[in-house]
Amino acid sequence: MKYLIANWKAQMTLPLVITWVNEFRSLVEKDEQVSSALADKVFKIIICPPSPFTLYLKKHLGDAPGIAIGSQSLSPKENGKYTGEVTAEALSGVVDYSIIGHSERRSHFKESEEVIKGQIDRAQENGIKQILCVRNQQDKLYEGVSMVAYEPTGAIGTGANAAVVDVLDMKKQLSIPTNIPFLYGGSVYAENMTEYLDTGEVDGFLVGTASLSAEKFFAMAYKMLE
Numbered sequence: 001m002k003y004l005i006a007n008w009k010a011q012m013t014l015p016l017v018i019t020w021v022n023e024f025r026s027l028v029e030k031d032e033q034v035s036s037a038l039a040d041k042v043f044k045i046i047i048c049p050p051s052p053f054t055l056y057l058k059k060h061l062g063d064a065p066g067i068a069i070g071s072q073s074l075s076p077k078e079n080g081k082y083t084g085e086v087t088a089e090a091l092s093g094v095v096d097y098s099i100i101g102h103s104e105r106r107s108h109f110k111e112s113e114e115v116i117k118g119q120i121d122r123a124q125e126n127g128i129k130q131i132l133c134v135r136n137q138q139d140k141l142y143e144g145v146s147m148v149a150y151e152p153t154g155a156i157g158t159g160a161n162a163a164v165v166d167v168l169d170m171k172k173q174l175s176i177p178t179n180i181p182f183l184y185g186g187s188v189y190a191e192n193m194t195e196y197l198d199t200g201e202v203d204g205f206l207v208g209t210a211s212l213s214a215e216k217f218f219a220m221a222y223k224m225l226e
Contacts, residue, residue, distance in 0.1 A: 002043035002197075002224055003147065003181060003204030005131065006211030007072060007099060010050055017053045021060050023214035028064065034221050038066025043204070043224045046070045046097050046131075047211075051086055058094055070097035070131070073105055076118025088122035097146070098123050099206070101133045103153050113140050120145060131206065133185070137173045148176050149206040151185035156208065161187040164195050171201060190219040194226060 012020070028035050037043060048070040049057050057069045075085035091098065100123065101116045116132075120142050123130045129146035133139075135153050150170050152162045167184050176182050184196055185206030196202040204224075210216045 001041060001181070001203070003046060003183060004043060004217075004221055004224055005046040005048065005070070005097075005099075005149075005183070005185075005204065005206045006217055007048050007102070007185075007206055007208050008050060008211060009072065009104070009208060011212055012050055012053065014053065014056070017049065017056060020212075020214045021057065024218060025061060025064065027214065027218040028067075028221070031218075031222070033225055034218070035065070037225055038064075041066065043221075044068060045221060048072045048097070048099055054091075054094055068096040069094070070099065071095045071128075072099050073102070074098045074100070074119055074123060074128070076115050076122060078122065088119075088126040088128055091128060092126040095128060097129045097131055099131045099133060099149075100145075101139065103133060103135050103151055103156060106135070107153075116140075117142060131183070133206070134174065137170070141174060141176070145180065147181040147183060147203070148174065149183040149185050150174070151206060154186075156186050159187050161189075161192050164199060167196065168199060168201050188220075190216065190223050193220060193223050197224075197226070 045067045061067050071091055075087045077085055079087050079089045100119045105111045120130050131147050131149055132145040133149045133151050171182050181203035183204045183206050184202050188205050189210045
């Protein structure tokens with residue numbers, strides 16, 4: 001199974017989300033190759049919107065074959081008196097996946113390994129698959145995570161994607177078990193993703209900027225068939 005994950009970060013509004021969903025669903029439904037590949041589990045699309053739009057995505061795309069909804073993070077806390085937190089219990093049944101340990105969460109919000117371990121535990125307890133992001137071999141890998149996304153900080157939002165040889169070298173250094181999907185994230189677009197897929201070592205992508213355009217993200221979905 002290959003994976004194409006959209007991480008919209010904090011870059012969308014409700015009108016933009018409505019337009020995106022309508023455009024993307026139409027593109028998928030009109031393309032027999034992509035829609036068949038999704039239905040046949042050749043690859044899976046996971047869309048991680050800002051939290052306020054999660055239920056809208058669930059309602060309008062959650063029934064589409066091969067498309068799942070995820071969260072961009074979740075709380076390390078269980079349900080309780082924690083104003084502003086979004087817990088795994090609250091997300092259970094709404095999302096199937098959650099991004100955990102993204103470099104922007106680590107840097108902007110000072111999420112520690114202790115916090116990340118708590119998030120993984122809460123996700124696993126509530127049946128939410130974890131997309132664990134790592135920046136280098138110093139970031140911890142946790143037992144039982146669903147997939148690992150390597151996102152070198154120098155490539156995120158810069159337009160300068162990491163060299164394939166460097167990505168494969170990092171995969172080797174991380175010693176990821178063969179049954180855990182390995183993803184790449186960092187300035188990846190339809191124009192450069194094939195070079196990673198051709199290695200047979202990269203199982204998918206965590207996509208930021210390119211996922212904000214329904215047309216560009218669909219072009220990446222089409223490339224997953226090559």
